């Protein structure tokens with residue numbers, strides 16, 4: 118089927134009805150019937166021209182003021198039905214204001230408070246637009262919705278499934294962490310794509326099947342975030358691939374009104390919705406107030422008391438649904454791990470970006486479902502996510518700016534429900550953050566004091582856990598460093614100042630006995646030093662001698678810096694690299710005066726280094742773990758023992774195979790240091806194998822023994838006179854065995870001796886053997902006294918000789934007893 122291109126996007130006029138290339142005349146009757154039923158089926162899904170004309174005629178008369186319910190909008194029956202079924206009857210303010218212009222094909226910039234229903238405000242026009250264009254599955258991509266986070270994209274997709282269930286459009290969720298190949302083959306068949314910017318660009322670059330020229334509608338949810346510096350380059354590249362003639366809808370709770378941003382989007386006379394209040398703002402971000410039913414307050418605490426406060430808060434709110442926002446993934450991970458160990462008495466979850474995508478979705482859904490739960494989250498959960506009935510939003514780490522504060526706080530009190538938000542600030546952050554909220558939002562939030570009686574410190578328990586679990590200690594160290602890194606990388610240096618933090622106390626509050634080194638601070642400080650030296654050098658340009666000196670100094674500094682970086686790079690590579698693209702570290706220097714002050718206060722004046730860097734040890738201790746790590750890095754191969762059979766063929770050693778498997782696994786799981794748990798498991802496994810093997814041998818031996826005894830009894834019964842012959846046979850048996858073991862031929866037959874003993878009948882021997890059978894499970898088998906018939910070649914030689922030696926001793930004892938008796 119060939120798709121009819123619309124005359125021009127942005128003016129969605131009626132599309133000419135699609136032409137079928139068939140003729141019914143001359144076709145057999147059954148074919149005609151089939152075609153009719155097909156057409157009927159299509160007509161049930163697609164809009165009829167009459168319906169389209171009727172709806173379109175009403176578009177011009179849409180008046181937001183007169184809209185009371187969704188049925189007042191000129192929506193298709195399919196949309197109306199789905200809205201009713203989903204229990205959406207009365208549109209929210211942003212929906213009333215924005216749906217009309219969007220249906221009319223205008224570009225819309227929508228700003229509305231968090232939880233006010235912006236998702237439906239753009240999904241309904243998208244569905245209606247495609248419906249009115251008689252869009253079908255084969256027409257390719259008609260609308261693209263971009264969201265800054267995967268969870269939000271997933272949420273939009275779920276809402277679309279609800280309100281678009283009676284339509285016949287195909288929709289695709291294109292987010293990172295999913296199967297790229299799978300997406301690739303199906304993308305061209307999707308009519309509506311919901312995607313994150315990175316993944317969309319990846320498909321545009323790599324997928325030859327993906328074609329956006331058919332696209333008629335672009336939606337940016339959380340538009341200000343999509344347009345800000347983090348996504349700037351990505352979004353610019355995406356926009357280049359879109360047809361310029363399209364309709365664009367932008368929605369957010371903190372909308373952008375920067376002209377540069379809007380110019381990038383090529384908007385045409387956009388309609389502003391909800392901007393009256395926002396336009397008063399002077400900044401490039403238009404900010405809106407938070408929901409009225411949201412109670413906001415803040416508390417001031419030193420950084421090192423945050424964990425105690427958090428623990429006490431959770432213990433006092435066990436029957437609530439809480440989101441705790443922290444600055445980095447590693448903090449969220451550590452808090453989750455240590456609080457799970459501490460067992461506060463409420464369900465715990467953690468949602469952050471470095472988790473596997475399936476896990477993220479599972480956690481997201483878990484949090485949706487549960488009514489009493491605490492979720493530690495980074496800002497991946499701060500925008501757009503619609504968690505029902507969140508009682509508390511606790512901003513444990515200060516938000517980067519007021520917009521972020523709004524988005525985080527807006528996870529509670531959604532859609533006219535009640536909620537509370539508590540912002541935790543350090544003394545240094547208090548003034549700047551509260552002033553910013555006052556200036557930009559005209560919001561004065563309540564300062565609350567914490568009752569010290571209600572504070573319970575989990576410090577001792579945390580320290581105990583960290584001492585017990587090294588992996589937890591490593592996690593705490595990572596959390597410590599990643600928090601400092603996040604503070605260090607913040608643009609607003611007045612609000613976020615690493616020098617104002619008591620690092621030792623903070624490390625201790627996380628349960629760490631030793632404060633980890635913070636290499637990136639040293640790095641930056643040295644950079645500053647280098648810049649200062651360069652400036653000095655420029656001033657003294659004419660003086661050649663001094664120039665040489667400065668150059669030497671510079672070289673010296675650079676060499677020091679390089680060696681420092683190298684030394685620290687081993688462990689902390691991750692922390693030297695600056696990953697966040699939207700932060701300008703160079704333009705915002707660390708306050709060196711403050712660093713000096715801290716150094717003096719801590720009594721480290723003599724040292725050249727800043728006090729924030731724990732002094733380096735003279736020489737590194739060489740530990741076994743470090744050596745093992747080195748060996749692993751060099752990929753040294755441990756020698757292996759090969760066994761050969763008589764023909765010279767290599768024998769497969771089960772244990773070696775097992776070891777190899779385990780080593781492979783350990784390399785996958787843990788490629789640094791020694792994995793004690795795994796080694797222990799390996800030893801256990803080997804032990805089990807040995808025991809099993811030994812049991813089998815003993816069993817075999819006992820079986821043979823019994824058979825022989827039985828034979829003997831029978832022979833004794835049947836022919837008492839053939840005793841001499843029997844003796845000879847026994848001697849021969851001993852002889853044959855002696856080929857493999859110690860020569861015992863000179864000894865008398867033990868059976869003879871035992872038989873002569875009073876009360877040592879064959880029955881007794883048999884019952885003992887039966888008991889052996891029962892006890893075969895035990896590896897500790899002492900009933901080997903009669904094992905003169907052991908002919909198992911598989912048995913290791915040392916074991917055989919041991920058994921034979923033991924036999925010899927017993928026999929000797931028996932002989933001695935016999936001699937004494939005689």
Ligand SMILES: Nc1ncnc2c1ncn2[C@@H]1O[C@H](COP(=O)(O)OP(=O)(O)OP(=O)(O)O)[C@@H](O)[C@H]1O
Pocket residue numbers: 204205206207208209212229230231232233234235236237369370500501502503527531532
């Ligand atoms: N007209 C409506 N009637 C009843 N409930 C609605 C209506 N519109 C939206 N909702 C519900 O309100 C909640 C919030 O909607 P939504 O997530 O779209 O808000 P939002 O404005 O996008 O929030 P944020 O700014 O945080 O992204 C959802 O649970 C949604 O189902």
